[in-house]
Amino acid sequence: MNGGGYTTTALRVSDAEREPVLERLKDAYAEGRLDHAEFELRMHLAMTAKTRADLAAVMAGLERPVPEPASGGVPGKTAPGPPDGRQRLLAALAHGSGAVPLIIPPLAVMLLAGAGAPYARRQAAEAVNFQLTLLLVTIVTFGLGGIVYTVSWVVALVAAVAALGGLDFRYPWILRLLRA
Structure with missing residues (x-):
């Protein structure tokens, strides 16, 4: 808890905070990580989310993998950059x-x-x-x-x-x- 008596996850979300979540859900659906029913459900939940905790729950299991550092990662495997x-x-x-x-x-x-x-x-x-x-x-x-x-x-x-x-x-x- 912070001095105000609430956590940052209890803060209400704005439309600007919802947009990246909606885009990530669309990407996950396009990648085949969500079936249609789960996609529709998560989109609804994201659109009706009131707090940051609600949005975090919508994103559960869809976080993008963080690339390993060059020293400890898979040899020759790098994160894809912008297309050439x-x-x-x-x-x-x-x-x-x-x-x-x-x-x-x-x-x-x-x-x-x-x-x-x-x-x-x-x-x-x-x-x-x-x-x-x-x-x-x-x-x-x-x-x-x-x-x-x-x-x-x-x-x-x-x-x-x-x-x-x-x-x-x-x-x-x-x-x-x-x-x-």
């Missing part, structure tokens, strides 16, 4: 190829990027999932979903620009069948 120019270019190529309704270019980037380009692999997997979703919609609607492809060109180009900037782009409303 090559990774950003590969990711932009994977997304930008969505202007042509082919799964092959982003799939090739995903398979050939290798372990040394995790950002490019994640973004290429996102682009493949986007293309697969569009293909399934077109098949299920007996070709009428092909109209969606015209709108998808704009989304693919926005994703390509975001990837060039090193941002993690997530397509809304798609099936995520592949993980990088």
